[in-house]
Amino acid sequence: MTADRRRGSIGGAAGPAAGSGGAAGPVPGSGGGAASPGSDETNACGLAVRGLSGGYVPGRDALRDVTFEAGPGQIVGVLGPNGGGKTTLFRALLGELPRRRGELELPGRLAYVPQTERTRLDFPVSAFDVVLMGAYGRTPWFRRVARRDREAARAALDRVGLAERAGDSFGVLSGGQRQRVLIARALLQEAPVLLLDEPLSGVDGVSAARIEALFGELRAEGRTLLVATHDVRQAGEWDRVLCLHGRQIDFGRPAAVLSPETLRETYGAELIVLEGGDHAVGVGHHVH
Amino acid sequence: MLAWLTDPFASPIVQRALAELLILALACGPLGVWVLLYRDAYAAESLSHGMLPGLVVAALAGAPLLLGAAGGVLVAAAGIALVARDQRLGADVGVAVCVSALLGLGGMLALSPASPPRLQELLFGNLLGVSGGDLAVAGALAGAVALALAAGHRSLALVGFDRRSAPSLGTAPLRCELALLVVLAVTTIAAVQGLGNLLLVALIIAPAAAALSLARRLAAALALSVALAALAGTAGLIVSYHLEVAAGASVALSAVALALLAVTGGRLIHPAAT
Numbered sequence: 300m301t302a303d304r305r306r307g308s309i310g311g312a313a314g315p316a317a318g319s320g321g322a323a324g325p326v327p328g329s330g331g332g333a334a335s336p337g338s339d340e341t342n343a344c345g346l347a348v349r350g351l352s353g354g355y356v357p358g359r360d361a362l363r364d365v366t367f368e369a370g371p372g373q374i375v376g377v378l379g380p381n382g383g384g385k386t387t388l389f390r391a392l393l394g395e396l397p398r399r400r401g402e403l404e405l406p407g408r409l410a411y412v413p414q415t416e417r418t419r420l421d422f423p424v425s426a427f428d429v430v431l432m433g434a435y436g437r438t439p440w441f442r443r444v445a446r447r448d449r450e451a452a453r454a455a456l457d458r459v460g461l462a463e464r465a466g467d468s469f470g471v472l473s474g475g476q477r478q479r480v481l482i483a484r485a486l487l488q489e490a491p492v493l494l495l496d497e498p499l500s501g502v503d504g505v506s507a508a509r510i511e512a513l514f515g516e517l518r519a520e521g522r523t524l525l526v527a528t529h530d531v532r533q534a535g536e537w538d539r540v541l542c543l544h545g546r547q548i549d550f551g552r553p554a555a556v557l558s559p560e561t562l563r564e565t566y567g568a569e570l571i572v573l574e575g576g577d578h579a580v581g582v583g584h585h586v587h
Numbered sequence: 588m589l590a591w592l593t594d595p596f597a598s599p600i601v602q603r604a605l606a607e608l609l610i611l612a613l614a615c616g617p618l619g620v621w622v623l624l625y626r627d628a629y630a631a632e633s634l635s636h637g638m639l640p641g642l643v644v645a646a647l648a649g650a651p652l653l654l655g656a657a658g659g660v661l662v663a664a665a666g667i668a669l670v671a672r673d674q675r676l677g678a679d680v681g682v683a684v685c686v687s688a689l690l691g692l693g694g695m696l697a698l699s700p701a702s703p704p705r706l707q708e709l710l711f712g713n714l715l716g717v718s719g720g721d722l723a724v725a726g727a728l729a730g731a732v733a734l735a736l737a738a739g740h741r742s743l744a745l746v747g748f749d750r751r752s753a754p755s756l757g758t759a760p761l762r763c764e765l766a767l768l769v770v771l772a773v774t775t776i777a778a779v780q781g782l783g784n785l786l787l788v789a790l791i792i793a794p795a796a797a798a799l800s801l802a803r804r805l806a807a808a809l810a811l812s813v814a815l816a817a818l819a820g821t822a823g824l825i826v827s828y829h830l831e832v833a834a835g836a837s838v839a840l841s842a843v844a845l846a847l848l849a850v851t852g853g854r855l856i857h858p859a860a861t
Contacts, residue, residue, distance in 0.1 A: 393755050411755040422624065422748045423805050429748070435741045436757025468803050481752075488756070 345370040345523045346392070346405050346492050353391050353399035361387040363546040365401070369539060371491070371521040374514060376534025376553070379543035380566050385527040388543065389494045392525075408436070410490035414497050415477040420470035426480045427465040430455055433487025448487065455483035458516075460509050475506025482510065492523045499528065531557060595828035604714045604834060606722055607781045608820030611790060614729035614774045616813030617736045619795025620805075621767055624747045630768060631791055633682045635775045635784045637663025639693025642709045642784060647696065652709075653724060656776040656784075663689055664772065712783030714824075714834040721780050728777035735770050743767065744805060782835045789839035790816055793846040800853030819845050 347368045354361035362384035369375045379385050390396045392403065393411055410433075433455075434448035456462050459479035461472075469477060478498055485493050499507050517524060518538075526537070534540050535553040542548040542556060542565040549556045549565075595601050622631050641659020645652055663685060670681035697706035708716075717725075736743070742758040750760045771791075778787040798812035822845075823838030830837070 395754055409755060411752050413749060413751050417751055418749045419747070423799065423803055423808050424744070424748060425804060428744075428805070432741075432745055432748070432756055435745055438741070440738045440741060 345373065346403070346409075348392070348404075349402040351388075351391055351399070351401035351403065353396045353401070354387065355397055357398065360398075361545070362391070362543065365541075365543070365547045367539070367541055367547070367550040369492075369523045369525065371523055372518050373539055374518055374524040374526060374537040375539045375541055376537045377525055377527045377541045377543065378529075378531060378534055378562075378565055379527075383565070384543040384545055386496065389496060389525070389527065392494060406491045408488070408490055409492045409494055410485035410488040412478075412481050412485045412493065412495040412498055414500065415474050415481060416501075418469075418477065418481070422469065424469050425466050426456065426461060426469055426472060426476075427452060429469050429480050430483045430487055433484040433489075436488070452483070452487050455486040456480070458486065459483045459513060460505075473503060473506070475502035478502050479506055479509060482513065491521075492525070493517070495524065495526045497527050497529065499530065499533070531562065591829070592825060595825050600715050601824055601828065603717045603719070603722060604781070605821065605824055607714065607717045607725055608790075608824070608838060609817050610722065610726050610729045611778050611781060612794075612813055612816035612820055614732035614777060615787075615790045616794055616798075616816040617809045618732060618770060618774050619791040619793075619816075620798060620808050620812050621736065621743055621747070622771060622791060623795050623799060625743075625764065625767060627767065627771065628792055629679075629682065631771055631775075632788050633667070633686045634660055634663060634768075634772055635779070635788050637666070637686045637689045638775065638779070639709065639784055640689050640696060642779065643693045643696040643706070646705050646709060647701075652780055653776060656779045659689075660772045660775060664768075708783065709779075710783045710785045711833060712779065712781050712786060712835040714781045714838070717781055725777050725780065728773055732770055732774050732777070735766070739763065739766060782838065786835045786839040789842045790819065793839075793842035794819060797846040797849030797853075800850045801856065803857070815845055815849070816842065 345368065349366050351365040352360050352363045365384075365388060367375070377385050377388065387396065389411065391399050392405065392409060430452040431444055431449070434444050434452065438444050438448070453462065453465065456465050459482055461476060461479055461483070464472065464476065469480065472480065482495070482498065485495075498510055502510070514524060514526075525541075526534075528534055535557055537553065539551065540553045540556045541550045542561055544565050544567065549561045596605060622628055638656050638659025641655040641657070641662060642652060643655070644650075644658070645655020666685040666689070667678070667681045670676055670684055671678040673681075676684075693709075694706075697709065742753075742763050745756050745758045746753045746760045746763040753760045753763070774791065775784075775787060778790065781787075782790060794815035795808075795812045797815050798808045802808035802811050819842035820838050823841035824834060826832070826841060827834040827837035
């Protein structure tokens with residue numbers, strides 16, 4: 300693995316800006332001028348987590364003993380009940396968890412896509428402004444955002460199917476459209492790994508289809524996606540599944556992991572198993 | 588009509604007052620937008636009120652008001668931080684307790700028989716008594732504030748819009764929020780000479796509230812807020828001249844009147860917005 304090894308303090312300090320100026324390689328399914336990652340280095344990286352434990356207050360771990368690897372071009376579904384540690388895992392990977400033990404191998408800075416309910420609707424920004432925020436980390440304060448990044452922001456909006464809504468206020472968009480704008484912002488970060496916090500919860504059908512198609516494109520580009528979700532059936536279509544319930548219950552290929560026993564252990568009383576045991580739905584505050 | 592507008596500015600005293608207000612507009616305008624977007628209006632009000640004892644002590648000692656304001660703001664901030672450290676009380680209680688205590692202390696000092704009768708000036712400012720030296724100091728402070736806000740523009744936008752994602756986008760939220768409070772304190776110190784510690788908040792909050800109800804983009808809101816603060820200052824001086832009322836109060840009321848107009852107008856322009 301060629302990832303730069305970063306232990307200890309990750310997050311806050313400026314990380315390496317991925318792929319700025321790198322020649323855009325052929326990107327399958329991205330539609331020509333779309334926001335392209337820094338090509339080769341992106342394709343070479345994934346992430347690895349070994350023995351990760353941590354939490355917010357001393358002596359009480361919110362998450363224990365997490366060990367998994369995700370290679371380039373893999374989508375990992377992160378399953379677990381509310382409070383099961385999905386958010387804690389993401390915060391640990393982003394370097395924002397107050398207390399953390401274990402080893403992380405990360406390919407530079409990660410991009411994070413929050414749930415749209417957590418963003419503000421009264422903030423005076425357009426959809427385009429929000430996407431452009433993805434380039435702020437590599438733009439010095441005294442410079443305008445580079446023209447290359449402005450073009451990439453337009454391309455990213457186009458990729459999520461919202462090119463014609465670029466000038467609209469973020470707050471007037473639908474929940475699904477806002478989620479797509481936030482994903483476009485993550486695309487502009489050009490990060491090899493994307494963490495998505497329930498990106499398909501409560502979004503409209505058009506948005507969900509668009510987001511799922513985009514997941515396929517990103518996978519083909521060699522990016523690694525960690526997707527927190529409550530939808531077990533959907534996670535079954537991805538490359539790996541990580542089940543959390545305060546600790547790691549299981550990790551592996553969906554066919555091996557998504558057994559009724561593992562799901563019961565993951566979700567406890569929150570689980571509903573549908574006919575024959577091959578369909579199961581984790582019940583959080585969103586049900587699909 | 589033109590003469591009615593220009594007459595007040597014939598005197599150098601009013602000219603200096605206008606210059607002071609235009610300088611302050613440059614700092615208060617954009618700062619106010621961030622203060623409202625960060626829901627820090629309560630902190631703005633509190634910081635300016637909490638520095639009264641500092642002002643009074645400076646007045647009693649014959650020291651520059653600026654020095655008293657700086658000391659007062661520091662004491663108020665330290666007091667709030669100290670009370671807020673007790674988790675059972677929290678920041679709101681900390682602010683309320685400290686500000687009431689400090690306002691009371693300031694009033695007691697100012698109203699004691701030994702004090703010179705300058706309390707009015709401390710509370711409401713002395714816009715028409717601004718000297719060339721005051722202007723230079725206010726200019727330097729306001730310039731520093733405007734520069735700091737310009738430098739931090741993108742970080743402020745990131746954290747204000749989406750605090751959770753800000754670190755992954757390259758900005759530490761806590762540092763950004765603290766920096767905004769420091770800039771607020773500096774602005775408060777710059778504005779107290781002209782507007783006093785009760786009225787200066789109006790020039791920070793009111794134009795920004797007006798701008799945010801009219802503009803749909805950040806850059807537009809910031810520019811509009813500066814323009815409205817300058818307009819409120821100018822209008823306030825004209826009204827004060829013709830009606831022979833206190834200049835600082837007239838400016839504050841003009842700012843609030845503009846804000847009311849803009850919020851009402853904003854509802855008409857953007858009926859869908861909440």
